[in-house]
Amino acid sequence: MKDGKINVHYVTRVEGHGNIVVDLKDGVIKELRWEVPEAPRFFEAMVRGRSYADVPHITSRICGICSIGHTIASLQGIEAALGVQPSEQTVLLRKLILHAETVQSHTLHVFYLAAPDFLGVNSVVPLAATHREALLRAIRLHHLANEWSDLLGGRTTHPINLVVNGWTRLPTGDELRGLRQRITEAIPDLEAWVGIFKTLEIPDFQRETEYLALQRDDEYAFYNGVIASTDGGTTPVPRYREKIHEFVVPYSTAKHTKAARESFMVGALARFNNNHAKLSPLARWAAEEMGLKPICYNPFMNNVAQLVEVAHCLEDSVRLINELLARGIREEDRNVEVRGGIGVGATEVPRGILIHEYALDDRGTVTGANLLIPTNMNHNNIERDLKALTPTIVDKSQQEITLVLEMLVRAYDPCISCSTHLLNVRFA
Amino acid sequence: MQIVNLEEELLDLVGLVDVVSWREAMTGHSDDYDIAIVEGSITRESEMERLKGIRQKARILVALGACAHIGGINCLKNFFEMDEVLEYVYGKDARYFDTIPARPLSAVVPVDYAVPGCPIDRKEFLEVVKALLLGKKPPIPNYPVCVECRSKGNVCVFDKGMTCLGPVTRAGCGAICPTYGNKCEGCRGLVDDPNLDSHKEVLREHGLTVEQILNSFRMFDGYMEVAR
DSSP, X not given: OXXXXXXXXXXXXXXXXXXXXXXXXXXXXXXXXXXXXXXXXOHHHHTTTSBTTTHHHHHGGGOSSSHHHHHHXXXXXXXXXXXXXXXXXXXXXXXXXXXXHHHHHHHIIIIIIIHHHHTTOXXXXXXXXXXHHHHHHHHHHHHHHHHHHHHHHSSSSSOSSEETTEESSOOOHHHHHHHHHHHHHHHHHHHHHHHHHTXXXXXXXXXXXXXXXXXXXXXXXXXXXXXXXXXXXXXXXXXXXXXXXXXXXXXXXXXXXXXXXXXXXXXXXXXXXXXXXXOOHHHHHHHHXXXXXXXXXXXXXXXXXXHHHHHHHHHHHHHHHHHHHHHOOXXXXXXXXXXXXXXXXXXXXXXXXXXXXXXXXXXXXXXXXXXXXXXXXXXXXXXXXXHHHGGGGXXXXXXXXXXXXXXXXXXXXXXXXXXXXXXXXXXX | OTTGGGTHHHHHHHHHSOOOXXXXXXXXXXXXXXXXXXXXXXXXXXXXXXXXXXXXXXXXXXXXXXXXXXXXXXXXXXXXXXXXXXXXXXXXXXXXXXXXXXXOGGGTSOOOEEEOTTTTOHHHHHHHHHHHHTXXXXXXXXXXXXXXXXXXXXXXXXXXXXXXXXXXXXXXXXXXXXXXXXXXXXTTOBOSSOOHHHHHXXXXXXTOOHHHHHHHHHHHXXXXXXXX
């Protein structure tokens, strides 16, 4: 299709509403937009006037997929503002529940939302007939992640018992041992899917860009770290504004961002590209099997990077549980001294770096908030990828072009309803 | 997405019904349907028209989750001026965007049934769909969370020195928040005849100011009179 228009009004199998608009003339792009028309939700404005203690439960509702990540970034931001250092036990347990969310979200995306494209069907449902065993393995893995969240957080989404400076209900040693056994038993399911993915044809498309991810010296960073770039250099989280610049485009309720270059990517591929050396042995094996090598500039490989991270999270969770059991689980004092201040929290959620910043008055009431959502950081990169990819596939039919463009968007695993409420408030 | 999380049960469910449109999980769409399940609150003029269109086509309209059912957390913004909220989030670019005070579906069109809560209870969702397929009224409790909380043997949240919306909030969640050491935040909405005056008095006796009492209701019930 050298001439004509493509208008995908709502890309399906993604969280939220996004449109692809393409206008081709003689095989050249006249116009191409990645539009996000989702209703803005204004969480930053809404939390003003609320007590610090309510805020993680409110901002958790930004997303039904990464509610654990929002809760943790929110807790970190508030704790930084209050000058609270949570205990080692609290942090280990937060890392463990964050892994649950990463496994849950990545398996949901890779198996239920993205795999249908690679296997030539319109949803996961037909796979029940054609790929029953693989689907049952996928369901088992995803189910494990759900119950893992239930066990630690009280339920699958919008965790109840993560609070400022601790947990309102701690898991027992027996519960953790049971979880460790189930995680260990799930590893063959993951290995089987690595075997499937290495046979799938991933579109070969490369566009060099900048990748940002949190980084730590001692582990593959999820819970916290400094902001690292594949272009070099690191930025401490409280100074995130020096690295990440936001701007508004009129056709999108989600803001666009850039860093050193015109756009950047966050998420599994960005974490892999920055931190691959810290992956667990199983994850390194998975990457090698599926041909994922740093630095990988193919955004379609984000699906593969997600599967690699599932391997890492499973294996690393066994390590975390061993550490928790060796220490022994004990009730801790959660009381905090309320004071005013500004604090920034950042954590790696399935789709990339999530930043929550809050200003509190001396009674602990929120006076200002700024939330940076990873899907938002990716919108600009998605649009530039679409612009680079389209001219290379104009010889295909309109239907085929549409499918490949949709697959590209899906590879980013965008969570669009999350991304439509970002702002750049400056605190006085 | 809570429904995608049903997994095995979901595969059974899609055997019983013909899902014609589900953007989050499948490609393809049809306007020929009997039951419409709608999530989210109404926050833009254009959504009112879209919802009215869905109402015309559907024999049964179900509000899914707290936002659709009672307005939910989005109604927190209703306590600010819309212009101010737009300005706060989009600054000088606010003119590109529109927003109206958030409201539940029932503020725009008649709604037949609701699956309450934030998040919804997946099992309750299945019960509602099964009841609809059998032509029955879905079994949503009309007694307060306290009933379920007591039957779980929990220590009353008030006795732990905290306050709670359990006495006026619709049960069905298994009192999950008090069970996990928190207070009930009211995400399932009020029971049909809540004794609000008496509950506000209890909250006052436990040291909450008028502003704090309103704030506790505003978290999910901001559209309701009790929060204004």
